[in-house]
Amino acid sequence: MSIRQFQAQRMQAPRDFIAIPNTPICVEIGAGKGKHALLFTGQNPQTVLYAIERTKEKFVAMQKQHQLDTREHLHPIHADALPWVVHALFPAQVEQFFILYPNPEPHNPAQRWLNMPFFEFLLSRLQPNGTITLASNIPEYISEAEQQLIDVWKLPYQKQKIAADSARTHFEIKYLERGELCQQLIITKPEAYTTRFDDFAPLQGQNAQEKRDV
Template sequence: MRVFKPNKLFLPRNFDKPQISENCYVEIGAGRGLHALQFAQANPDKQLIAIERTRVKFEDFAQRIDKVRAQKQRLKNLTPVHADAIPWLVHALPPQSLNGVFLLYPNPEPKNAAQRWLNMPFFEFLLSRLKPEAKIILATNIEEYFAEAKQQAETLWQLPMKAFEVDKESRRTHFEIKYLARGESCYQLEIYKPADYQTRFDQWALA
């Protein structure tokens, strides 16, 4: 696999560098924001940066936040971002800054294996942004995608993990609700970054 080149990525349009708290999580592909809102409301001590690339979905997400804020919940711990997560995270995060990452029902790119998160050179960069012992949560309804991600975590990235089926009563995201309502099984991987884990980006930060 080629090596990720963070310095080739341009600053995203309208980039606003966020303050990163001591207890920061990122959700990549937040969709219409159901999980992001639930997480931020349930965990006021945790900051969540929730990133969505598709405009229509992001607008729906932003409207949901407005509705909650209209009910006088300030949700200061939720930062919604309309962007491609890859260049945005490269410009936003110092090394070892995240307590966790959510990848909930990512589009598996059936024809393009290189576009799946654990097959991407960017995944090494993402690992470098995690604090020691932080975790990445990946959920999918596609058993082959789950099996491939599990194998990549084990053999390519050499990371410990837990793998299990998602509870049938779970209701975290719009896609999860849809798949479980259809009677499909959903699967989850929790991938841990060991305390002594090293990547080639551990010292890499923008000047």
């Protein structure tokens, strides 16, 4: 399966976009109601985590949880992940990406994370030796991602079975209670790995600013 080049420069800034500093961070894509984000920042209190959620209802729930249990370095973000990543993140800035139980896109395989041109851009934002954690309860999703890592992205990874008592997300709890097999791929970016976006600076809301200036 060949993958065309991602058109980063065409991405419009998310509404109410706010730029972030170029410091080491972690990013969770599709953070839902924020269960993993709160767990992670509780276990890693000095680590900055940006938790992105597109659905307003889930984002509001995450915000409420964050207000009840404040984490200094947790930043909930209400946005679509693709434009936010393009506008906000610097090359080799991210220590870890988390993509936990993404929509398997059963009717649109091209929208699965490792099938998208955007995945190359995501890799450009990852530090050397940084990791992407991709979790799913669908064996075929994991198998396809493995094949893409081997054939297309040429990346090393570890495949792990998720423990039955793991409780990182509401989906994970539900799937494990049903007795489903939950697995994750820990994908590592080698030191010498290169992408076509390694020198692509963040747009920092430029498109939105240009619209306002017109």
